[in-house]
Amino acid sequence: MKKEALEKLLADMSIDEKIGQLVQITAQFYEDDTVVTGPASKMALSEAALSMIGSVLGSTGAGKLKKIQEAHMEKHPHHIPLLFMGDVINGFKTIFPIPLGQGASFDPVLSGQLASIAAKEAAVSGLHVTFSPMADLARDARWGRVMESTGEDVYMNGRFAEEMVKGYQGKNIADPYRIAACIKHFAAYGAPTAGRDYNNVELSERTLREDYLPAYQKAVDAGCALAMASFNSLNRIPSTANRWLLHDVLRAEMGFKGVVISDWAAIEELICHGVAENTKEAARLAFEAGVDIDMMTAAYASQLKALIEEGAVRADALDAAAMRVLELKNKLGLFEHPYKDADEATEKQYILCSAHRKAAREAAAKSFVLLKNEGVLPLKKQGESIAFIGPYAEERWVHGAWSIFADEKNNVTLKEGIANKLGLREDIRFAKGAEILDEGQTVADFAKSVVSEVSAEAREKLLSEAVEAAAASDKVVLALGEHPAQSGEAASRAELTLSDGQMELLRHVSAVNKNTAVVLFTGRPLDLRAVEKYAKSVLVVWFPGTESGNAIADVLFADVCPSGRLPMSFPYAVGQVPVFYSEFSTGRPAALTGEDSRFGSKYLDIPNKPLHPFGFGLTYTQFSYSPVTLSRTHIAAHERVTASVTVENTGGFAAEETVQLYIKDDCAGVIRPVRALKGFKKVFLKPGERACVSFEIGEAMLRFYNINMEYKSEPGAFTVFVGGSSETQNCARFMLEPETEEVMR
Ligand code: BGC
Numbered sequence: 001m002k003k004e005a006l007e008k009l010l011a012d013m014s015i016d017e018k019i020g021q022l023v024q025i026t027a028q029f030y031e032d033d034t035v036v037t038g039p040a041s042k043m044a045l046s047e048a049a050l051s052m053i054g055s056v057l058g059s060t061g062a063g064k065l066k067k068i069q070e071a072h073m074e075k076h077p078h079h080i081p082l083l084f085m086g087d088v089i090n091g092f093k094t095i096f097p098i099p100l101g102q103g104a105s106f107d108p109v110l111s112g113q114l115a116s117i118a119a120k121e122a123a124v125s126g127l128h129v130t131f132s133p134m135a136d137l138a139r140d141a142r143w144g145r146v147m148e149s150t151g152e153d154v155y156m157n158g159r160f161a162e163e164m165v166k167g168y169q170g171k172n173i174a175d176p177y178r179i180a181a182c183i184k185h186f187a188a189y190g191a192p193t194a195g196r197d198y199n200n201v202e203l204s205e206r207t208l209r210e211d212y213l214p215a216y217q218k219a220v221d222a223g224c225a226l227a228m229a230s231f232n233s234l235n236r237i238p239s240t241a242n243r244w245l246l247h248d249v250l251r252a253e254m255g256f257k258g259v260v261i262s263d264w265a266a267i268e269e270l271i272c273h274g275v276a277e278n279t280k281e282a283a284r285l286a287f288e289a290g291v292d293i294d295m296m297t298a299a300y301a302s303q304l305k306a307l308i309e310e311g312a313v314r315a316d317a318l319d320a321a322a323m324r325v326l327e328l329k330n331k332l333g334l335f336e337h338p339y340k341d342a343d344e345a346t347e348k349q350y351i352l353c354s355a356h357r358k359a360a361r362e363a364a365a366k367s368f369v370l371l372k373n374e375g376v377l378p379l380k381k382q383g384e385s386i387a388f389i390g391p392y393a394e395e396r397w398v399h400g401a402w403s404i405f406a407d408e409k410n411n412v413t414l415k416e417g418i419a420n421k422l423g424l425r426e427d428i429r430f431a432k433g434a435e436i437l438d439e440g441q442t443v444a445d446f447a448k449s450v451v452s453e454v455s456a457e458a459r460e461k462l463l464s465e466a467v468e469a470a471a472a473s474d475k476v477v478l479a480l481g482e483h484p485a486q487s488g489e490a491a492s493r494a495e496l497t498l499s500d501g502q503m504e505l506l507r508h509v510s511a512v513n514k515n516t517a518v519v520l521f522t523g524r525p526l527d528l529r530a531v532e533k534y535a536k537s538v539l540v541v542w543f544p545g546t547e548s549g550n551a552i553a554d555v556l557f558a559d560v561c562p563s564g565r566l567p568m569s570f571p572y573a574v575g576q577v578p579v580f581y582s583e584f585s586t587g588r589p590a591a592l593t594g595e596d597s598r599f600g601s602k603y604l605d606i607p608n609k610p611l612h613p614f615g616f617g618l619t620y621t622q623f624s625y626s627p628v629t630l631s632r633t634h635i636a637a638h639e640r641v642t643a644s645v646t647v648e649n650t651g652g653f654a655a656e657e658t659v660q661l662y663i664k665d666d667c668a669g670v671i672r673p674v675r676a677l678k679g680f681k682k683v684f685l686k687p688g689e690r691a692c693v694s695f696e697i698g699e700a701m702l703r704f705y706n707i708n709m710e711y712k713s714e715p716g717a718f719t720v721f722v723g724g725s726s727e728t729q730n731c732a733r734f735m736l737e738p739e740t741e742e743v744m745r
Pocket residue numbers: 057087131184263264489
């Protein structure tokens with residue numbers, strides 16, 4: 001539809017119709033099979049209001065959505081189509097590794113490809129919008145939603161957000177198999193106090209701008225069509241009611257032109273936050289702040305009209321908000337093709353097709369991080385007997401907490417993956433050994449509570465069968481982990497350990513078989529001290545998705561060598577959290593004050609360093625690095641310096657190395673991180689092979705918010721680190737020269 005036609009349509013719409021465009025509900029209003037929680041269950045929408053709503057969330061299926069669309073358009077006074085939105089996070093039906101696992105691949109371009117597969121499956125099933133990517137910087141492993149993030153690093157998160165937006169949206173969201181992306185949760189949702197979900201976030205404006213906004217900005221620059229306001233309050237103002245954040249920063253400064261949507265029931269929650277006395281005030285605050293769509297409350301539907309009639313909110317602001325929603329529909333081509341790609345035949349053809357499964361298998365293998373390996377891995381396909389033990393040996397829920405459209409029956413278990421690779425043989429044993437949760441331990445999933453209710457005798461039996469299998473085998477692979485519902489939304493944890501039952505299993509099994517490797521399923525960094533005491537090898541597999549078992553088998557048997565790197569530091573103890581590599585310099589660094597002095601910035605009882613740092617990951621071979629060489633030692637602001645290393649595969653397996661570039665600003669007007677990631681490149685090397693890897697460094701990479709909050713670099717010395725993790729000491733120095741008058745002119 002042409003712009004003029006859209007404007008004519010808006011001008012012809014009643015105030016109720018315009019408000020309707022701003023209302024989003026679930027499909028439970030059309031059928032009765034959706035779980036509705038919290039304030040949403042109290043939603044009271046009249047028949048008339050229902051016929052004018054603008055969008056529906058959380059429902060899929062080409063046939064079903066086409067029917068809903070048809071009926072809605074028929075009833076709607078101007079026959080305006082609905083938008084169908086949903087949480088397509090790490091895949092739609094073919095599930096890829098959780099976003100944290102994708103972060104571990106250090107391969108944003110790959111995540112872009114996965115997003116485009118997810119878009120295709122979602123689009124043929126009738127969806128137009130996904131609530132992804134989540135670009136919240138995550139540094140606190142207690143927060144369950146770290147599993148939805150790509151990790152603790154500013155630069156990495158930005159790269160992933162950008163590629164995912166491009167992957168979902170392509171060049172034009174009207175094109176076949178493209179869906180609109182929604183950057184979330186704006187802003188700084190990843191920094192809740194004490195890691196407790198939905199909690200207040202306190203951040204200085206400097207930290208907000210320097211560390212938290214850049215990833216959202218990358219998504220905005222990539223043309224992301226929607227943005228979601230976050231649940232949290234930021235410096236004591238709920239984002240949903242924060243005009244400075246949603247208007248001055250997001251729209252005016254960051255240049256966002258799309259639709260802003262609230263999070264689930266967040267407008268009504270302004271009452272609980274204590275900033276609105278009633279629904280009417282909540283609606284006014286959110287609307288004035290710049291929230292266009294009200295997700296899952298009746299606040300806009302029931303209050304906006306009166307607010308406009310009283311002059312409490314401006315009618316032209318309603319026009320602008322409704323127009324943004326109409327424009328999104330128009331950009332998707334819905335006025336001409338209201339079903340867009342929804343099609344039962346293509347749904348059958350593409351969903352879970354072999355090409356998508358192949359991509360899922362490769363992506364999963366790339367996300368695994370080998371944290372420790374004292375010789376147990378890789379396993380041999382012949383000549384050694386192996387026991388695969390643990391609650392994840394045959395567990396099918398391996399796609400994590402947020403794959404709400406996935407059916408776990410499509411997932412490949414570890415046992416199936418091993419059987420696919422080796423066949424079922426006598427020297428390959430399987431045993432469960434323990435439940436994931438301890439007796440009586442409960443975790444609430446989205447829809448149900450999961451309680452472990454296995455009797456003490458049954459647990460004893462599981463344990464003894466496992467010990468027997470372990471004792472009879474040359475090696476043990478112990479598949480342990482968090483319960484999938486222990487991470488994700490509303491899944492904060494204060495103790496980052498495995499259940500007692502699983503630890504007991506590990507102790508017993510490793511007592512009878514020293515060659516024990518742990519394969520760890522997790523949605524977050526855990527405190528692995530106790531695990532590493534008993535396990536000779538540890539492979540973190542996150543929640544790998546549909547092809548889980550096949551991908552794990554590929555890596556365990558070295559058909560694919562591990563190449564993942566930690567996207568978040570694994571803490572030494574929870575007491576360190578949030579712990580991240582790019583911490584700030586202090587006046588009393590522990591390294592300077594020394595072990596014997598009390599007065600350093602350190603703990604008395606544990607080291608400062610995490611157990612495993614950001615960027616770390618082993619493989620079955622080794623890589624050596626030459627010293628960093630710089631193409632020059634001084635640059636002016638308009639010049640560039642190239643940092644190079646030669647990387648050599650000195651071991652016995654062909655594998656991929658992730659070469660990482662970090663820069664430290666040695667002295668500046670405000671304190672700078674001890675180092676910050678500025679680039680990374682992957683090289684695949686055969687044994688004995690070498691490659692020269694170079695990074696170009698320019699002045700733009702050295703900018704930060706200076707003492708006057710201007711985003712600028714400062715001349716002086718910079719240290720460049722190039723190596724295989726955030727702890728590399730392989731470095732060289734260059735100087736950024738002060739700008740001469742000639743350059744300034
Ligand atoms: C989550 C969002 C999600 C929304 C819609 C909320 O609870 O915070 O990330 O997109 O629900 O399902």
